[in-house]
Amino acid sequence: MRPRLLTWDVKDTLLRVRHTVGEQYSLEAKMHGIRVEAEALNRSFLAAIQTQAKLLPNYGLEQGMSSQQWWVETVKRTFRLCGVSDERVLSPLAENLYRGFSSAKNWEVFSDVKDTLIHCDRLGIHMAVISNFDRRLEQILVNCGLRQHFQFVLTSEDVGISKPDHRIFIKALGLAQVEPKQATHIGDDVWKDYLAARAVGMESYLICREKEQLTGTEGLVPKAHILDSLQQLNSFLK
CATH class of the missing domain: 3.40.50.1000 (HAD superfamily/HAD-like)
Known part of the structure; x- marks a missing residue:
């Protein structure tokens, strides 16, 4: 029927996704003067998103977060696991990636x-x-x-x-x-x-x-x- x-x-x-998350994160990082291998970022992203999903399920809605805040923190956590910790770089990098994943490219x-x-x-x-x-x-x-x-x-x-x-x-x-x-x-x-x-x-x-x-x-x-x-x-x- x-x-x-x-x-x-x-x-x-x-x-x-057109390219792996690691590839896209690595490309964005280069634009901010940071070189991190895509494979390392892929591994870190998997770890970061598992942690976020466990601590703050469904974009942290019950904890009063917005999905944008949740994703920005996930991106930052991904890069921190790869040794990048400068907040002056991480914040604009994470915001750009959040917006970039709305585009068809x-x-x-x-x-x-x-x-x-x-x-x-x-x-x-x-x-x-x-x-x-x-x-x-x-x-x-x-x-x-x-x-x-x-x-x-x-x-x-x-x-x-x-x-x-x-x-x-x-x-x-x-x-x-x-x-x-x-x-x-x-x-x-x-x-x-x-x-x-x-x-x-x-x-x-x-x-x-x-x-x-x-x-x-x-x-x-x-x-x-x-x-x-x-x-x-x-x-x-x-």
């Missing part, structure tokens, strides 16, 4: 996305976004030429709840005024997308464009629910 509502994850489902739309969204539009399927992202996502989707396909964009910062918490899916269903069985969710994470959506009664599919992404899905996701391209979705929606 064709869904009345199709909801989408964004990062690594519709878009991916740092994001790449997967090649199978636009045709699929256009196909869904032609079928009259309403679409929306459910993402563990901050409020920059609206502008990112505009800059990447995708925003017009979605009725609304629901981020974990907007709602104060992040996937896999079922309440963010319930919120989306309420906004669209559809029942769970009338909705389908597409995402790249087994727990936060595929299983979380099914837990509230929605249909869902897991997008795995690379075989390595299948690791850990054994016994959790039937093969019929795994897409190696969004073009497969088109045949299900006829």
Whole structure:
């Protein structure tokens, strides 16, 4: 049955970063007269974001932070782990990186996305976004030429709840005024997308464009629910 509502994850489902975080951080650092290897920054970023997520989940909303403050501190923590501690450099560097990740130059739309969204539009399927992202996502989707396909964009910062918490899916269903069985969710994470959506009664599919992404899905996701391209979705929606 064709869904009345199709909801989408964004990062690594519709878009991916054009270069690694380390590469982009290293390039920005050079513009401030600092040389740090991209690989070192990639490692430090993973450590920094894990620490931030543990201490201040969902962008520190419960602690009264804004997502911008959260990201600026994450960038600073990343560079501190690489031995850069001069606040006079870290503050403008972090602010520039925060703004830079709103632009299309740092994001790449997967090649199978636009045709699929256009196909869904032609079928009259309403679409929306459910993402563990901050409020920059609206502008990112505009800059990447995708925003017009979605009725609304629901981020974990907007709602104060992040996937896999079922309440963010319930919120989306309420906004669209559809029942769970009338909705389908597409995402790249087994727990936060595929299983979380099914837990509230929605249909869902897991997008795995690379075989390595299948690791850990054994016994959790039937093969019929795994897409190696969004073009497969088109045949299900006829």
